[in-house]
Amino acid sequence: MKAMVLRAYGEALRLEERPLPVPGPGEIRVRVEACAVCRTDLHVVDGELPPGPLPIIPGHEIVGRVEAHGPGVDAPPVGARVGVPWLGHTCGHCPYCASQRENLCDDPAFTGYSRDGGFASHVVADAAFCFPLDGFDDPVAAAPLMCAGLIGWRTLKMAGEAQRIGLYGFGAAAHLIAQLCRWQGREVYAFTRAGDTGAQQLALSLGARWAGGSGEAPPEPLDAALIFAPVGALVPLALRAVRKGGRVVCGGIHMSDIPQFPYSLLWEERQLMSVANLTREDAREFLALAPRAGINATTTTYPLEDANAALADLRAGRFQGAAVLVP
Numbered sequence: 001m002k003a004m005v006l007r008a009y010g011e012a013l014r015l016e017e018r019p020l021p022v023p024g025p026g027e028i029r030v031r032v033e034a035c036a037v038c039r040t041d042l043h044v045v046d047g048e049l050p051p052g053p054l055p056i057i058p059g060h061e062i063v064g065r066v067e068a069h070g071p072g073v074d075a076p077p078v079g080a081r082v083g084v085p086w087l088g089h090t091c092g093h094c095p096y097c098a099s100q101r102e103n104l105c106d107d108p109a110f111t112g113y114s115r116d117g118g119f120a121s122h123v124v125a126d127a128a129f130c131f132p133l134d135g136f137d138d139p140v141a142a143a144p145l146m147c148a149g150l151i152g153w154r155t156l157k158m159a160g161e162a163q164r165i166g167l168y169g170f171g172a173a174a175h176l177i178a179q180l181c182r183w184q185g186r187e188v189y190a191f192t193r194a195g196d197t198g199a200q201q202l203a204l205s206l207g208a209r210w211a212g213g214s215g216e217a218p219p220e221p222l223d224a225a226l227i228f229a230p231v232g233a234l235v236p237l238a239l240r241a242v243r244k245g246g247r248v249v250c251g252g253i254h255m256s257d258i259p260q261f262p263y264s265l266l267w268e269e270r271q272l273m274s275v276a277n278l279t280r281e282d283a284r285e286f287l288a289l290a291p292r293a294g295i296n297a298t299t300t301t302y303p304l305e306d307a308n309a310a311l312a313d314l315r316a317g318r319f320q321g322a323a324v325l326v327p
Contacts, residue, residue, distance in 0.1 A: 002327065003120035004307040007055045009047030012308045013119065021116075021124045023070030028127045030084060033139035035118035036061035036299075037310045037323040038147045038172065039230060040086070043254045044113050045311060052114045058307075059325070060086040060111035061146035062118035062125075063139040073127045081139070082130040083146045083287075087277050088115050089126045103154075103277040110277075119307050121327040131283050135291060144297045144322035145290060148172035150278045153286040155226050155251035156180065158273055162223030166191060166241055168214055169229025170199040172322035173251060175206060176295055177226070182207035183293035189218045191234075193317065202298065202320045222246060230254050235272065236261035244268040251275045299324045 001020050004013040023029045041058045043049050062084035066076050076082050089109035090097050096104040111117045111125065136142040152173035159165060165181050167174040168191040178188045190203030190211040200211035210219055214234055224247045225238035235258045238248045245268065253276075266272065289295075298321025302310040310323040 001120055001122040002304060003057045003116075004304060005055045005057055006045055009045070009051070009054075013045070013058070013311075015305055021122060023068055023073070023124050025071045026073060026127055027070040027124050028066050028073055028076070028082075028130065029068040030062065030064040030082060030123050030125055030130070031067045032062055032064040032118050032121055032123055032327050033081075034063045034143040035059040035325045036143035036146065036148065036172070037307070037314055037325060039314065040147070040253050041112065042311055042315055043230070048254050049113065056113065057116040057118075057120050057123075058112040059118035059120070060084070060088075060113070061143045061148065062111070062123060063133060063136070063143045063146065064118075064123070067122070069127075076127070076130065076132055081133040081136065083133050083142065083283075084111055084118060084123060084125045084130050085146045085150055085278065085283060086111055087280070088129055100281075101279070103279045103282075108277070119304065119325060121304070129280065131280075131287060133287070140299055140301060140324045140326065141297045143324050144172050144176065144299065145287065145295075148322055149176045149290065149295070150283050150286055151251055151275060152177035152228070153180070153289075154278050154282045155228075155249050155275045157282075158249045158275060159224035159226060159247055162247065163187060164189065164220060164223045166218060166222040166225035166238065167203075168225060168227040168234045168238055169231070170203050170211070171228060173228045174226070175202060175298055175321050178203060178206045178208060179295045180289065180293050189222060191216070196317065198320055217241060224249065226251055228252060230256060232256040232258035236265055239265040239270055239272065242270055245270065247271045247273060249273045249275060253277075297322055301326050
């Protein structure tokens with residue numbers, strides 16, 4: 001198999017030939033059709049998360065075909081298309097798993113971070129944490145749903161019944177969730193880097209009521225703000241933009257430090273929340289909603305061997321929507 005491998009944090013990925021992986025008990029081997037490139041992959045490669053095992057193959061927005069079963073596995077069947085997400089395994093017995101909060105598991109495994117991921121031609125995954133993708137005919141379009149969509153959905157759920165939704169950082173997650181919000185009848189306000197007219201135009205084309213720079217005030221107070229950009233300075237800006245009793249939800253796994261801000265921005269029962277990982281129930285909910293809502297991913301494709309270029313383009317904001325590697 002071919003794989004783009006991280007051997008040291010801060011270094012470029014290396015293309016390597018490896019033996020075909022053999023699935024163990026409870027696992028399946030998947031032939032990768034597409035793997036989207038997530039900002040979390042940048043955090044992994046740059047060493048911004050707590051150190052994990054190295055070398056590692058990044059990538060956790062995987063779509064592919066089941067190629068082989070490990071012992072004790074008979075489903076999904078060989079040949080079925082499946083999705084492999086960030087949450088790769090949980091212990092199943094800690095207090096969080098026992099209370100249906102497996103996203104907070106005390107002993108989890110994460111695809112592309114603590115176990116090898118999808119920047120490769122093949123990947124081994126825990127069968128219980130893969131999702132059938134019957135009816136998802138385009139693997140490139142489906143790949144961003146596996147994290148940008150799932151984390152976006154969990155973040156949106158934390159906004160409750162909010163009608164005016166601000167999206168800070170209009171990238172892979174926001175451009176998918178904007179479509180879901182519009183289908184649900186909510187108003188979308190898109191906040192981008194100053195001068196990023198491409199992202200603003202994409203937001204407006206997807207039904208956003210307003211689009212502007214992250215430092216601008218929306219035309220009306222927001223009920224909730226969802227922050228997808230890993231920029232701590234956006235937190236006080238978002239708190240300033242939400243109404244009394246509004247919520248600000250941070251949807252990323254990593255964020256730069258939040259600057260000091262006056263208590264008055266949090267006062268009047270505003271709430272500041274964070275999202276950690278996802279649950280399998282999140283995935284089942286979102287994958288059922290996505291076709292009904294007509295969600296379409298805007299994608300730019302790269303050959304597997306160009307994973308470093310895709311990461312660099314993501315870092316620099318040189319494309320709209322999501323980057324997807326195709327082996």
